[in-house]
Amino acid sequence: MNRQYTLLMADSQEERKKWVIALNELKALLKKSRLADRSAFSVKEVFDVASLPSIRLAQCATVIDRTKMVIGFADVGLYCVELDRETLVAVGGEKENKGRFVEKVEYSASEQLLLVMVGPPKDRHVRLIPSAALDGRDLKWIKVAETKGCHLMAMGAGSIAGTASVGPSGNVHYIAVAIKKSVIVYQIDRSEKRHRKWKQGAVVSLHLGEHKQGKMLQKDALVNMEDQSLQFLSQSNYEAQLMVEVAGESIEPSSREYLLVFDKLGLYVDAQGRRSRSQELMFPSSPRPGGFAHLSPHLCVYSENEIDVFNVMSAEWIQTINLRNAIPLTVDGLLSLCLVNDAPFVVMLCDVLSDEDLLYIPPSSSNTSGSIGKRNKGRRKFSVRIPGKDDSRPGDRRSNLPISGPSDFMHIVHMGPGSVHELQSMIDLQPQSHGQSAGDRVRGLIPIMRSTSSSSNNPVKQLGGSKQDIEQLHRGRPLSTTSKSSEGELGA
Numbered sequence: 001m002n003r004q005y006t007l008l009m010a011d012s013q014e015e016r017k018k019w020v021i022a023l024n025e026l027k028a029l030l031k032k033s034r035l036a037d038r039s040a041f042s043v044k045e046v047f048d049v050a051s052l053p054s055i056r057l058a059q060c061a062t063v064i065d066r067t068k069m070v071i072g073f074a075d076v077g078l079y080c081v082e083l084d085r086e087t088l089v090a091v092g093g094e095k096e097n098k099g100r101f102v103e104k105v106e107y108s109a110s111e112q113l114l115l116v117m118v119g120p121p122k123d124r125h126v127r128l129i130p131s132a133a134l135d136g137r138d139l140k141w142i143k144v145a146e147t148k149g150c151h152l153m154a155m156g157a158g159s160i161a162g163t164a165s166v167g168p169s170g171n172v173h174y175i176a177v178a179i180k181k182s183v184i185v186y187q188i189d190r191s192e193k194r195h196r197k198w199k200q201g202a203v204v205s206l207h208l209g210e211h212k213q214g215k216m217l218q219k220d221a222l223v224n225m226e227d228q229s230l231q232f233l234s235q236s237n238y239e240a241q242l243m244v245e246v247a248g249e250s251i252e253p254s255s256r257e258y259l260l261v262f263d264k265l266g267l268y269v270d271a272q273g274r275r276s277r278s279q280e281l282m283f284p285s286s287p288r289p290g291g292f293a294h295l296s297p298h299l300c301v302y303s304e305n306e307i308d309v310f311n312v313m314s315a316e317w318i319q320t321i322n323l324r325n326a327i328p329l330t331v332d333g334l335l336s337l338c339l340v341n342d343a344p345f346v347v348m349l350c351d352v353l354s355d356e357d358l359l360y361i362p363p364s365s366s367n368t369s370g371s372i373g374k375r376n377k378g379r380r381k382f383s384v385r386i387p388g389k390d391d392s393r394p395g396d397r398r399s400n401l402p403i404s405g406p407s408d409f410m411h412i413v414h415m416g417p418g419s420v421h422e423l424q425s426m427i428d429l430q431p432q433s434h435g436q437s438a439g440d441r442v443r444g445l446i447p448i449m450r451s452t453s454s455s456s457n458n459p460v461k462q463l464g465g466s467k468q469d470i471e472q473l474h475r476g477r478p479l480s481t482t483s484k485s486s487e488g489e490l491g492a
Helices: 013-033 053-057 131-135 228-234 420-428 438-445 459-463 467-475
Strands: 041-048 058-065 068-073 077-082 087-090 102-108 113-118 125-130 152-158 172-179 182-188 195-201 240-245 257-262 265-270 292-295 298-302 307-311 316-321 324-328 335-340 343-351
Touching: 041 316, 053 058, 053 068, 053 343, 058 335, 058 343, 068 102, 077 102, 102 152, 113 131, 113 152, 125 131, 125 172, 240 292, 298 324
Parallel strands: 058 102
Antiparallel strands: 041 343, 058 068, 068 077, 077 087, 102 113, 113 125, 152 172, 172 182, 182 195, 240 257, 257 265, 292 298, 298 307, 307 316, 324 335, 335 343
16 A cells, blocks of 8 residues: 655754664665565545545444445445445435434344444434345334433344244344343344343343454453452553454363453453463553454454554464554454545455455555555446435446337338339439439438328339339338448448
């Protein structure tokens, strides 16, 4: 991508020279060491402020499929972005979106539901939206009761069977909403409201914040204060941000390992809450509030001038992506909002080892990592589509279909302008020097039309002239005004 610059201010010329010398020596050592490139992601542009001006107000996003995503805006609502058609559709209709402040959004493909957190901080609550609303039809957003004043939400599948119907994957799906110091868990069902209250308590359960996946665990503390090495976490200046399950479900529950991410560091614990590794994740720059995302198997930490990428399995810092003021839009950090040359951009982190990107970006746009920020001609421009009004596209209507040329026409009667006697005079003319017969000249002048009139019982009599000449006209195939002669010339 374009070069990113960081300006350093020195107090004097001597200090400036020291910094320049130190940075040059560091660069030389880096080249000399010949370290292998372990980059995990490349960056692709999805759209910029020129193609989608409303991204200045973007707060969150989620991916529906390879060509479709949903973006939540401040005071604008929730819109479905169709990348292949370059259109935006108001989810649930314009009236339902008017003035909505959408702070967070998640999508469950198995339940065909969107989970959104809407409203200003004092009136923040959670709503459910059926996926049928993605096409812009007028559908009410389902309000989840008792969620006013919430500050966190999550959605995932659990293994605890309930009375509600089980999803296609064989698991029961849940919604967890945190309100002050309590957590309410709702079970997704097939009722009209699509949910029912399941449990509530101070700490009912623990939801593992994994992308498109989750499970319900019993009330167990993952920070065991009996471990002396974790005593420092009891201080108030460590704020929990994220938890990642390092080991998969195939391992016994007692031997599973978790990465606990705080605002200043990350550490590994076992299922009993004791430290499992002496190694910790130390962040090179101060993370931004909410600047943590887990795109398996990597942890992305967002700071003011960069995104630092860590391998969760090996606990190594493997990459730094120079994106200024970047914030994650999706839960997993796949989509991010950043500034390039002081202009907002939405970019995608693409796995360098993957054969196919999770989002399809049309090749017409300048979306390669080497072109981000460049103002090329022919950029895409997204427009708002209103269902019922803008559904027709070029070529959709039958009136726009091509019409085949005329064929097998029979000359029945002359209905064009001019006198029949004048045409008879043309027939009697001698052939010209170029060899064209009089009959051919007349055939080119007579308009050929299909007649349904029953008054022309004797067309020879109406045309006038000798019967031989008229029969000569009928033997040759008449030329329409749009057909081509055998010599390739258009009939006049």
